[in-house]
Amino acid sequence: MTSAKSTLALMAAGVAATCVAGAATTTHAAADVAPPCKITDFTTSLGPVQAGAGQRYSTLDFTAYGGRTCVLSDDLTNFQFLGAQGRPLPTDAVAPGSSTAITIAPGVVGHLDLHWTVVGGTPFVPVSLIFTMPADDGTNAAPWTGGPVNGAGRIDVGPLHA
Template sequence: MTGAKSTLVLTAAGVAVAACVAGATPTSAAADAAPLCKITDFTTSLGPVQAGAGQRYSTLDFTAYGGRTCVLRDDLTNFQFLGERARPLPTDADAPGSGNGVTIAPGVVGHLDLHWTVVGGTPFVPVSLVFTMPTDDGANAAPWTGGPVNGAGRIDVGPLHT
């Protein structure tokens, strides 16, 4: 009986390890070989917006240019809403900054979860959301298609995933 349990446990563990290795792009050999993304390696857009009771949810989507493959880390910083003529608007955002990354490659899009509200203060409608990467010079801007943001410009930035 003990041998059967051990075999079952080893079989289950073997399946779990195989499933983890197959689905863990960031720790696979391909991800280890891919360079870290630079701000010029990808385009950024806002995903579809879901709304309810004054709350808004979307993703900031990262797509690698052409046939490039790179590892995008979640340590994006300096989020800033911009209005017409690149005028800075109130912005209060923090990224997770855990240093975790995902591999973006042809056909693979990275997503950073976003949440904001239209309640509180006088809402405004940004033109874009800009951010920087601490490991690279320059900034990347996503056209803002998410509609109004509350007057304080608070946006919650969630984990990076594919």
């Protein structure tokens, strides 16, 4: 019986040691998670534009810089087209109903899908597209190289991806 008790005690100690080791690994992994991105952690630009039948598709590209790795979420808000001298233009940004996040490191590009049309109303050509991040104060502007946008300024904002 002493041998059986010893075996049970050793097994229990092994389970406890495994649990402690697992907790340490989890804590270490949690420490490796990158912090959320701030407006100042990346540059923003419009990707190449695909066109057809009055429809336009592109990406809003986020490139990390400054030696910092961070987690970028697509919960960006307050999209606004701007014209000359920073004048607000009609903007109707429709974002996805779900939230996606990706990790970007210096030189790594994240993409947010965009779709707009030049059909309807009197099209205008923005100078830039600005947005805010709920977790950070401030705005970021991407120079608009996508050509005309329909008169209502509708832009569909798709999911974020690497």
